[in-house]
Amino acid sequence: MSEACYTKKDLCSDQEVKWCPGCGDYVILASLQQAMVNTGKKKEDIVCVSGIGCSSRLPYYMDTYGFHTIHGRAPSIASGVKLSNPNLSVWVITGDGDGLSIGGNHFIHAMRRNINMNVILFNNQIYGLTKGQYSPTSEQGKVTKSTPYGSLDRTFRPGTVALGAGCTFLAKALDTDPKGMTEVLTAADQHQGTSFVEVYQNCVIFNDKAHDLYANRASRADTTLMVEHGKPMVFGKDKNKGIILKGLKLEVVELGEQYQESDLLIHDKHNEALAYLLIDASKPPHFPMVLGVLYQENLETYEVQMEKQIEDVKVKKGGGSFKELLYSGETWTVK
Amino acid sequence: MTSSNSIDSVVIRFAGDSGDGMQLTGTQFSNTSAIMGNDIATFPDYPSEIRAPSGTVAGVSGFQVHIGATEIYTPGDDVDMLVAMNPAALKANLHSVKPSGYIVVNIDAFTEKNLEKAKYTTNPLEDGSLQNYRVIQAPITSQTVEALKEIAVDSKTKDRCKNFYALGMTYYFYNRSRDTTIKWIEDKFKSKPEVVKANIAALKAGECFAENTETVISTYTVPVAKIPAGDYRQIDGNTATAWGLIRAAEMSGLQLFLGSYPITPATDILHELSKHKEFGVKTFQAEDEIAGICSAIGAACAGSLAVTTTSGPGMALKTEAIGLAISYELPLVIVNVQRGGPSTGLPTKTEQSDLFQAIWGRNGESPLVVMAASRPSDCFASAYEASRIALKHMTPVILLTDGYIANGAEPWKLPDVNSEFGPIEHRMVDPEKLDKANFHYMTREDHTLARPWVVPGMPGLEFRMGGLEKDIKTGCVSTDPRNHELMCLMRQKKVDLVADDIPLQTVEGAESGDLLVVSWGGTYGSCVMAVRKLQAEGKKVSHMHLKYLNPMPKNVGTILNSFKKVIIPELNLGQLKTVINAKYGVNAKGYNKVQGLPFKISELVTVFNQELIKE
Numbered sequence: 001m002s003e004a005c006y007t008k009k010d011l012c013s014d015q016e017v018k019w020c021p022g023c024g025d026y027v028i029l030a031s032l033q034q035a036m037v038n039t040g041k042k043k044e045d046i047v048c049v050s051g052i053g054c055s056s057r058l059p060y061y062m063d064t065y066g067f068h069t070i071h072g073r074a075p076s077i078a079s080g081v082k083l084s085n086p087n088l089s090v091w092v093i094t095g096d097g098d099g100l101s102i103g104g105n106h107f108i109h110a111m112r113r114n115i116n117m118n119v120i121l122f123n124n125q126i127y128g129l130t131k132g133q134y135s136p137t138s139e140q141g142k143v144t145k146s147t148p149y150g151s152l153d154r155t156f157r158p159g160t161v162a163l164g165a166g167c168t169f170l171a172k173a174l175d176t177d178p179k180g181m182t183e184v185l186t187a188a189d190q191h192q193g194t195s196f197v198e199v200y201q202n203c204v205i206f207n208d209k210a211h212d213l214y215a216n217r218a219s220r221a222d223t224t225l226m227v228e229h230g231k232p233m234v235f236g237k238d239k240n241k242g243i244i245l246k247g248l249k250l251e252v253v254e255l256g257e258q259y260q261e262s263d264l265l266i267h268d269k270h271n272e273a274l275a276y277l278l279i280d281a282s283k284p285p286h287f288p289m290v291l292g293v294l295y296q297e298n299l300e301t302y303e304v305q306m307e308k309q310i311e312d313v314k315v316k317k318g319g320g321s322f323k324e325l326l327y328s329g330e331t332w333t334v335k
Numbered sequence: 336m337t338s339s340n341s342i343d344s345v346v347i348r349f350a351g352d353s354g355d356g357m358q359l360t361g362t363q364f365s366n367t368s369a370i371m372g373n374d375i376a377t378f379p380d381y382p383s384e385i386r387a388p389s390g391t392v393a394g395v396s397g398f399q400v401h402i403g404a405t406e407i408y409t410p411g412d413d414v415d416m417l418v419a420m421n422p423a424a425l426k427a428n429l430h431s432v433k434p435s436g437y438i439v440v441n442i443d444a445f446t447e448k449n450l451e452k453a454k455y456t457t458n459p460l461e462d463g464s465l466q467n468y469r470v471i472q473a474p475i476t477s478q479t480v481e482a483l484k485e486i487a488v489d490s491k492t493k494d495r496c497k498n499f500y501a502l503g504m505t506y507y508f509y510n511r512s513r514d515t516t517i518k519w520i521e522d523k524f525k526s527k528p529e530v531v532k533a534n535i536a537a538l539k540a541g542e543c544f545a546e547n548t549e550t551v552i553s554t555y556t557v558p559v560a561k562i563p564a565g566d567y568r569q570i571d572g573n574t575a576t577a578w579g580l581i582r583a584a585e586m587s588g589l590q591l592f593l594g595s596y597p598i599t600p601a602t603d604i605l606h607e608l609s610k611h612k613e614f615g616v617k618t619f620q621a622e623d624e625i626a627g628i629c630s631a632i633g634a635a636c637a638g639s640l641a642v643t644t645t646s647g648p649g650m651a652l653k654t655e656a657i658g659l660a661i662s663y664e665l666p667l668v669i670v671n672v673q674r675g676g677p678s679t680g681l682p683t684k685t686e687q688s689d690l691f692q693a694i695w696g697r698n699g700e701s702p703l704v705v706m707a708a709s710r711p712s713d714c715f716a717s718a719y720e721a722s723r724i725a726l727k728h729m730t731p732v733i734l735l736t737d738g739y740i741a742n743g744a745e746p747w748k749l750p751d752v753n754s755e756f757g758p759i760e761h762r763m764v765d766p767e768k769l770d771k772a773n774f775h776y777m778t779r780e781d782h783t784l785a786r787p788w789v790v791p792g793m794p795g796l797e798f799r800m801g802g803l804e805k806d807i808k809t810g811c812v813s814t815d816p817r818n819h820e821l822m823c824l825m826r827q828k829k830v831d832l833v834a835d836d837i838p839l840q841t842v843e844g845a846e847s848g849d850l851l852v853v854s855w856g857g858t859y860g861s862c863v864m865a866v867r868k869l870q871a872e873g874k875k876v877s878h879m880h881l882k883y884l885n886p887m888p889k890n891v892g893t894i895l896n897s898f899k900k901v902i903i904p905e906l907n908l909g910q911l912k913t914v915i916n917a918k919y920g921v922n923a924k925g926y927n928k929v930q931g932l933p934f935k936i937s938e939l940v941t942v943f944n945q946e947l948i949k950e
Contacts, residue, residue: 013799015811044794049633060799060812065791067636068801069629070659076594076626080633080641081791083617084592088637088791106629109622306617313612320614322582326749330515331568332370334748 004042008033011043013063024175024201025054028122029061031178032091035185036064041089049078050093051103053129054203055122058093072103075110075119082115086303089189090117096137097127100156104136110194111165116301118188118195121158126207138207159279162196163272163295169195170275170295175202176215180226180291187293193301200289214289225288227278229296232264235288250281252288269296341556344403346411347505349498350428351420352389353382353396356498360418361398362744363502367515368402369569369746372559376401376860377744378410378933383599383682390452395427402509404558408710408860410743412935416508418501420444420475422453437469439504441497443476473544475500482540486533496537503541510556513538565748572711572741573600576644576670576734577607579718581614582752584640586719587726587759591616592639594630596623596649599682600738601672604644624652628669632656635665638763638790640722644670646738647689648679651696657731658697659802661826664786666725666761670718673737673856675931684931685739687856688907693733694885694914700823702830704728705885707735709859712747714740717882719756726761728833729785735884737906739933740857763788764796771795777810783836784829831886840888844870844877850947851898853923855881855911858904858934865939874947884911892919902926902946904939 011033019025036046046064050056052071059066069077074092082090092110099107099121110119126144127133133146137158141150162170169191173181181199188195200211214223221237233243240255242264253259268274275295281287347364349357358379365377380397387394401411416437419425421444432438440460450458459465460472479497480490499516506513517535524530584591591614595605609618617639621627628643635641645653650671660667673689675681693705704724708717714736721734750756762780764787776789776798789796798810806813807821842851843863854862859880866878879894881887895901895915901923903912909925916923926942928934 015799042794044792044797047637047791060801062799063797065797066799067633067663068799068803069632070655070802073625073629073656076621076629077633077636079621079626080592080594080619080630080635081637082633083619083630084590084634084637084639084641085790085792105622106626109626310612310615310617314615317613320581320585320611322585322752325578325581325611325614326568326752327566329568330366330370331566331749333566334372334562334564 004040006037006043008037011036011063013061015060017061018057019054020205022204023054024124024199024203025058025122027175027178028120028181028199028201029058031181032058032120032185033062034178034182035189038182038186039189041189045087046089046091047078047081048091048093049074049081051095051098053095053098053127055093055095056098072098072101073106074098075103075106078117079110079113079115082117083303083306086116086307092117092119093122094119095122096125096135096158100136100158100161108161108165111162111167111196113302114166114168114193114299115303116192116194118185118197120185120197120199122201123158123198124201124203124207125210126203128203128206132206157279158198159294160276163275163279167196167295168193168297168299169293171195171293172198172200172291174200174211174215174220174224174291176217176220184293191296193297193299214284223284223288225290227267227290227292227294229267229269229293232261232266234261234264250277250287269293272297341558343405343557344401344407344411345415345509345555345557346399346401346413347416347418347509348397348399348414348428348431349418349501350395350397350424351498352423353384353387353394354389355396355420356495357396357420358398360498360502361400363516363519364505364511365400365402365744366519366569367506367511368400368557369567370515371512373402373404373557374407374560374562375403375746376407376410378739379742381683388452390421390423390449392423392427392453395424397424397428402557404560406560406562407745408864409933409936412937416505418505420497420501422449422455422459425459426453426455432468434467435469437471438465439471439473439501441475441501442472443474471548473504473548478540478544479537482536483533486529486536488529488533492530492533496533499534499537500541500544503538504545506538507542507545508554510554513542562746563748567746567748569744570712570715570747571744572708572714572736573603573672574607575712575714575747576708576718576736576741577604579715580608580640580642580668580722581611581616582715582756583719583722583759584616585614586757587640587722587761589638589640589761591642592631592634593618593642593644594621594627594634595619595644596621596627598624598646598649600674600741601644601646601649601670603741604670604672624649625656628653628656631667632660632663632665635660635667636663636790638788640666640668640726642668642670644672646672646674647676647692650689650692654697657703658699658701660731661697661701661703662802663800664729665731666729666788667731668718668721668725669731669733671733671735672741673735675929681931683738685737685857685933686906686929686931687735687737687858688910688929689735690855690884690907690910690914693735700827702827702885704730704732704830704833705735706732706883707856707881708740709856709880709882711740711743711745715747716756723759724833724836726759727785727836728783728829729762729788730830730833735856737857761788762786763790764793766793766796775810777805777808783832784825834886834889837883837888839890840879840881840894842877842879842894845875846877846894847897848875848877849899850874850876850943851895851901852876852878852943853881853901853903853911853915854878855884855905858906861934861936861939862904864936865943868936868940869943876943876947881911884914887918895919895921895923900924900946902943904934904942906934
C-alpha cells in the first residue's frame with residue numbers, strides 16, 4: 001500500500017447521512033475519515049464492513065469499498081475479505097448489540113485470531129434501531145420497553161471481553177472528543193493485528209446522556225484519564241490527580257504534599273495485567289474512565305502466517321500440478 | 336473340498352467393533368479388486384459415536400463392497416458374505432444377508448459376555464437361528480495370536496492384526512491377490528518392520544485357514560469387468576468434490592477460499608482442501624457454520640472463488656447468509672452433504688431430504704441455482720460445474736451431495752482435464768481496460784443478467800453494498816415499492832436464465848413409453864440398474880436423472896409428458912415429486928423411504944413393476 005494524499009472530504013460518499021441529529025455516530029464518522037487521511041492508505045484499498053444497527057450504516061457514508069452485511073456477522077465477513085486479499089485495510093463497524101450480543105461469538109474469535117483488521121464498537125448501551133431495548137452493555141436494572149421492571153442481565157465490559165479473548169490492541173475513546181478518537185483510530189490502523197476500539201457513543205433518542213458522567217466536555221477532565229505509553233497517569237483539569245498502585249488495586253491520589261508525579265504509575269501498554277486493572281477500576285466518579293491505548297501486543301498476524309504456510313508448502317512440494325494430483329496414490333490402467 | 340465358480344458380482348460386508356479396523360479391511364478388499372480389474376462400489380456404514388461401548392450393537396462399524404465383472408453402480412443390495420467379528424456385528428447385519436449367504440464369524444468373540452452385550456439370550460451359533468445361512472466359524476482372534484507368536488510385537492498389536500486375518504480369508508474365498516495389500520502394509524508401517532511382519536503373517540494365516548477349512552464349499556472368481564480403457568483410480572465423493580473445486584479455481588485463474596466448520600459427513604472436503612496449499616488453496620476453519628459461510632462471502636467480495644461446505648443442520652444456520660449472497664449477487668458455492676434430519680437427525684446416515692431447503696429455505700424471494708451430484712466420481716464434475724455457473728452468472732449455487740456418495744467410493748476413469756474441464760469465465764472486471772466514466776457495477780449483461788464483479792483494490796470503482804434492497808440502476812439503498820418488485824423479478828429471471836447455459840436433459844431409454852423413472856442425487860445408481868433390468872425384460876421404462884434441480888433443463892416438461900406414468904423414488908417423503916408436480920402439472924407418483932439407507936435395486940424393480948401393472 002503506497003501513501004495517498006486525501007482530505008477528509010475525499011472520503012465522504014455522495015449519500016446523505018441519515019443518523020438522528022446530535023447522534024454520536026457523526027463524530028465517529030468524521031474521526032474515522034480523519035484517521036484514514038492520517039494513515040494515508042489509498043481508498044480503493046479500504047473496506048468498511050458492518051453488521052446491523054445504527055452504527056452499521058456507516059459504510060454507506062464512506063467513499064471507500066463498503067459492505068453492510070447481516071446482524072452480528074461483520075467480523076466473519078471482514079475476516080474473509082482480509083484473508084482473501086491481505087493487502088486491504090479492513091474496518092469492522094459494529095455496536096454493542098451487533099458485536100457483543102448476536103455477534104458475540106464472532107467477536108471473541110476475531111479477537112483471538114489476530115487478523116490485521118480494526119474493529120470499532122459503538123457503545124451506546126442501548127438498542128437504537130429497534131427503538132430502545134437494553135443491550136449487553138446496559139446497566140443492570142435498566143428500564144426499557146422490553147424490561148419495564150428493570151433488566152436482569154449483568155453488564156458486559158467490552159474491554160475485558162476483548163482482552164480475555166486475546167486481543168492484541170485495545171483502546172477506548174469518547175464521541176465528544178474527536179481529536180482523541182482520531183489518535184486512537186490512527187494507532188489502531190497502524191497496529192499489525194486485530195485492533196479493538198470501544199467508543200462511548202451517545203444515543204440522543206433512546207439513551208441520552210448515558211455517558212455524560214465522563215463524556216461531558218465541561219467536566220470530563222476530572223472524570224477521565226487519557227493514558228499514554230511511558231507517561232505517568234495524571235488527570236484532572238489542573239493536572240492535579242493521578243493513579244498509584246496500592247497492593248493489587250489502583251487508587252486515585254491528589255498531587256501535592258503527599259504524592260508527587262514520580263509516585264504515579266507509568267502506563268505500560270504492553271502490560272496485560274495493568275490493562276485489566278485499568279478497565280476494572282474505571283468507575284466514574286470514584287475512578288476516572290480510562291481512555292486511549294490501554295493495551296498493545298505485537299504478534300504475527302493470522303494472514304501473514306496463512307500466506308507463509310502456503311509459500312512453504314509451494315517451496316516444498318512445488319506449485320500444484322492438477323495432473324499429478326489426479327494420479328497421486330494408487331492408479332491403474334485398463335487396456 | 337473346494338471348487339471354483341465364476342460369478343458376475345458379489346457383495347461382501349465386513350462388520351465389527353468401531354475399533355476393529357473394518358473400514359480399513361473393506362478398503363483393502365475394494366482396492367485389490369479394483370486393481371485386479373473389477374468394477375466396484377463401496378459404502379461405509381459407521382456409527383455416529385466414535386467409540387460406542389465395545390461389543391454393543393451401537394458400536395458396530397461396517398463396510399460394504401460390491402465387486403463385479405460388469406459395470407457396478409451401487410454398493411449392492413443384499414450381502415453374499417458377511418464377516419462378523421463379534422456377536423453385535425452379526426446381530427446388526429444379519430438382516431442384510433441373502434438366504435443361503437455366507438456368514439464368517441469370529442467364534443473367539445462369541446463369549447457369554449459379548450453375547451450379553453449384544454443382547455442375545457441364546458448363542459445364535461448354537462440355537463439354530465442361522466440354519467438358513469452357511470456359517471463359517473473361524474477362531475480369528477486366537478489363530479491370529481497363534482500365527483504371530485514368534486513376532487516381537489505386544490499382545491495389543493497382535494490383537495489388532497485380526498482384521499488382516501479376516502481379510503486373508505476373504506481373499507482366498509474370492510481369489511484376490513494379496514500383493515496390493517502387502518505393498519500397502521509395507522508402505523504404511525515402513526518404520527515398524529515387526530508390525531509389517533505381523534500384519535502380513537495374519538493375512539497369510541487367514542488365507543491358509545480358509546484354504547484348509549473343510550467348511551468351505553466353493554471359492555469364487557469374479558472375472559475382470561469390461562470397462563472402458565483408460566487410467567483409473569478410486570475416488571470417494573468428498574475427495575472428488577474437493578478436487579473439482581481446485582480444478583475450477585485453477586481454470587478460472589482465481590484463488591480458492593473455503594470457509595467451513597466441521598460437520599459429519601462433510602468434513603472430509605475441508606480436510607482434503609486443507610492439504611492442498613500447493614495450489615494456493617486457503618482454508619479457514621471458522622468458529623461456527625455462520626462464520627464459515629460469512630468468511631466465504633467476504634472472500635467472494637474480495638475476488639476469490641469462495642466455497643462453504645456443510646451438512647443439513649449447518650445449512651440451516653447458513654440460511655440468512657445465503658440470502659445476503661443472493662442480495663449481493665456474488666459467486667459462491669455452497670456444498671451440502673445431506674444426512675438424515677430433522678435437527679441433528681442421523682449424522683452418519685444418508686438421506687435426500689434437503690431439497691426443499693435448498694430451493695426455498697430462505698426469507699423473501701431468494702432464488703438460487705441448485706444442483707446435485709449422482710455418484711462419488713460425479714462430485715468432481717458437479718463441483719466444477721457449480722463453480723462455473725456461480726462465476727459466470729454471479730449467483731450462489733447450492734450443490735447437494737449426500738452421505739452415501741460422499742463416503743462411498745468407486746473407480747474413476749481419470750478425465751482428460753484439459754479438454755473436459757477447461758477454462759472458466761468469470762465476471763471480474765479489469766480496471767485497466769475499463770471505460771470508468773461509463774461503467775456501473777449494477778449494469779447487467781443481457782443474456783445472463785449478471786452484474787460485473789468489482790472487488791476492493793480496484794481504483795476508482797469504490798462502491799457500497801448491503802443486504803438492504805438496492806436501486807436497480809444505482810445500487811443505492813432503495814425502499815421504493817416498484818423498484819423492489821423489479822429487483823425480485825430480476826433476481827428470479829437471472830436464475831431462470833441459467834437454463835440457457837446448461838445441457839438439455841437426457842433420458843436413458845426411449846423418449847416415450849409406459850413409465851418414466853425420475854431421480855436425482857445419490858439414488859442414481861439404484862435407479863439406473865433397476866430400469867436397465869426392466870428394459871432388458873422388454874418393458875417400456877425410461878430413466879431421467881436430474882443433475883440441475885433449479886432451474887431445470889428446458890425440455891424436462893416435454894419429457895415428463897411423453898410417458899403414461901411418472902414415478903419418482905426418493906430418500907425423503909416426496910420433495911422432488913412435489914416440485915415436479917407443482918411445476919409441470921403432471922401426476923407423478925412417489926416412492927419414498929427414510930431409513931437412512933440407500934434404495935436396493937431389487938426393491939425398485941418390484942416397485943416399478945407394480946407401477947407398470949397398476950390401472
